Amino acid sequence: MSYELDPLPYDYDALEPHISEQVLTWHHDTHHQGYVNGWNSAEETLEQNREDGDFSSSPGAIRNVTHNGSGHILHDLFWNSMSPEGGDEPSGELRDRIEEDFGSYDAWKGEFEAAAGNAGGWALLVYDSFSNQLRNIVVDKHDQGALWGSHPILALDVWEHSYYHDYGPARGDFVSNFFEVVDWDEPSARYEQAVELFE
Numbered sequence: 001m002s003y004e005l006d007p008l009p010y011d012y013d014a015l016e017p018h019i020s021e022q023v024l025t026w027h028h029d030t031h032h033q034g035y036v037n038g039w040n041s042a043e044e045t046l047e048q049n050r051e052d053g054d055f056s057s058s059p060g061a062i063r064n065v066t067h068n069g070s071g072h073i074l075h076d077l078f079w080n081s082m083s084p085e086g087g088d089e090p091s092g093e094l095r096d097r098i099e100e101d102f103g104s105y106d107a108w109k110g111e112f113e114a115a116a117g118n119a120g121g122w123a124l125l126v127y128d129s130f131s132n133q134l135r136n137i138v139v140d141k142h143d144q145g146a147l148w149g150s151h152p153i154l155a156l157d158v159w160e161h162s163y164y165h166d167y168g169p170a171r172g173d174f175v176s177n178f179f180e181v182v183d184w185d186e187p188s189a190r191y192e193q194a195v196e197l198f199e
């Protein structure tokens with residue numbers, strides 16, 4: 001099988017002024033496309049090595065699957081966690097669970113923003129299926145800092161390609177503006193899937 005890049009679920013300029021058309025274009029068409037290509041290429045290497053019975057380049061290709069695959073999966077979630085109609089707080093079951101597991105929405109948000117300020121890749125809200133609770137995770141690159149068994153619910157990309165052109169070094173302003181476009185429909189659906197699967 002090979003992986004494909006889905007179009008953005010909105011126009012490239014739909015998240016302005018919080019994220020510019022230029023950044024979304026580069027980010028989706030160049031960076032995200034690169035992870036899709038990298039994943040496909042690594043899979044081809046693995047397949048060829050299995051046919052040849054020569055596994056010398058397989059460990060590197062396996063690492064490329066993890067890196068590029070995680071990049072593809074998280075970017076898909078990131079795009080689908082924003083919309084021009086976004087900017088609300090979570091509601092319903094996910095809101096209740098955030099309050100239960102973090103004490104309050106503000107406590108969750110403060111912790112998530114701190115994670116986003118520190119990460120070398122992503123801040124994630126995940127459902128941890130071992131402990132059966134929501135957690136914030138600090139991820140470097142696309143995969144370093146992952147907790148096994150965690151199901152991503154909300155993803156915020158803080159790689160420099162995500163904000164530097166719009167905000168320069170003021171990453172905190174980008175993180176604040178993410179909350180002006182965050183759309184909780186997809187995270188809520190993913191939370192409900194996780195509960196169905198794991199509880």
Ligand SMILES: [Fe+2]
Binds near residue numbers: 027075
């Ligand atoms: Fe990115």
